[in-house]
Amino acid sequence: MLTVMRAPSRYVQGANAILELEKHVSSIGTKFYVVADEFVMNMTKEKIEQAFGGDTSKLVFEEFNGQSSMTEIRRIEELLKMSGCDAIIGIGGGRTFDTVKAVGHFSKVSVIIVPTIAATDAPCTALSVIYNDEGEFSEYLFYPKNPDVVLVDSTIIAKAPVRFLVAGMGDALGTYFEARTCLNTKSANLVAGAVSQAGFALSKLCYEILRDYGLKAKLAVENDAVTPAVEKVLEACTYLSGVGAENGGLATAHSIYNGFTILKQCEKTMHGEIVAFGTLVQLILEDQPMEEIENVIDFCLTVGLPITLNQIGLTDYTSEELMRVAQAACKEGETIHNTQGGVTVTEVYNAIVTANAMGEEYLQLA
Incomplete structure (x- = not known):
């Protein structure tokens, strides 16, 4: 390729x-x-x-x-x-x-x-x-x-409500982790090619900027201010995330978003907010180190991104609804299948409920 x-x-x-x-x-x-x-x-x-x-x-x-x-x-x-x-x-x-x-x-x-x-x-x-x-x-x-x-x-x-910028950070959050999956599994990116070093580097830089400047940018926008941190985060959310995702590829986080669009309860939840939760699901599905998962959770808590089902609009739900989400996320052609070794609907369901349980645990500690 x-x-x-x-x-x-x-x-x-x-x-x-x-x-x-x-x-x-x-x-x-x-x-x-x-x-x-x-x-x-x-x-x-x-x-x-x-x-x-x-x-x-x-x-x-x-x-x-x-x-x-x-x-x-x-x-x-x-x-x-x-x-x-x-x-x-x-x-x-x-x-x-x-x-x-x-x-x-x-x-x-x-x-x-x-x-x-x-x-x-x-x-x-x-x-x-x-x-x-x-x-x-x-x-x-x-x-x-x-x-x-x-x-x-x-x-x-x-001047836009800060929730939009935070959602943008949520969408950008998945960029590095999804590109890493595609690189490791030699999966095609979104332009039907192999992941380039440049594409992967942009996706990694995207995450680093979010981590280092996300909170400062959020605080500035809450006060209608444009600071160097805002410019950096805007570039990360717009260019680095867009070009990084396209050339690095997608994996679980965006498939989880697509899955949740079938539930009416999530209609008012923004794309990037669900992608942030989907990133947590991806890290659990891939059994990534706890230190990395905690870093992502800490970032989400710092800027106000959701880490639980309740926070993405599911104040009341059934196991059957979550299974439907898992099935939708695993449809043929979904990027979740770029995961090493493939995934099953049951594995995705289990990762969703575990991500929610972990998020609830950290909210109690916060």
Whole structure:
């Protein structure tokens, strides 16, 4: 298997970066289809127009309906064709990006991503997570190239509720551990290649930055402040996690997330929050050293990530529901099968209940 490494063509990050958007996209498009949900559109439309010097002839705005489903992808694809735009800009969060990346791929136009939160590593990846119209995980779509431009305005993100940044740290938390699994088992990464040294190094650096700067970044964002720690963590959550995961591969943590999407109780729990719990499940499933598990639990407790089922929305559940989660996590094609020696549904169920018991134990000690 050949080693494959991919990343966005351009990554831009810093305070008030959105005001320089045209400078970084003018070489890849002449007219831009801007997609955002109603809240984000109201927050950023004026800034986008300002970035283009008030020349609104280069911009067409469309509201996103909130779900990265094939229904929404096809709707926006048709509107894009009628608009005459040759590039699409997604502004907001993960599901907006997943939709915009799909539309860009099917329509063969340039893709620009502008996150307003740091809740997932979706901005940099060449894939979309697709849900059905009810919000349950459906499939991954993989693309031949990454977004053309990813622009991260740290001033905007620092003003978002801190829960988004913490969720982003949860999503990024799994990056190193999942890449390590793929490296050790010689599993393919998300671009159908062997894990490169560069990809693995990025995933490891991602974890180190979270561990060293996560709390400082959280405290700064709680006070609407942008500090060097915030910039480091934003880069970890957005670029290092996205490029690290894509080139390092996924394993159990993200399959556990996919499994929990079948339960209505978890609908209000963010992707990264469940991935954090899924990382704990992965470490138990792989029987990793207790010292490493404790380090992950300590990090989660420090920044406020969940380590129990109750914390991801399961205040009341049955063993049958957890078994359904385990079965969904083990479906054919899930990345959990990158685990050394393979896994069974029963083993995954046992790891979930053990992770919960361990989390409850540490919460009592905290």
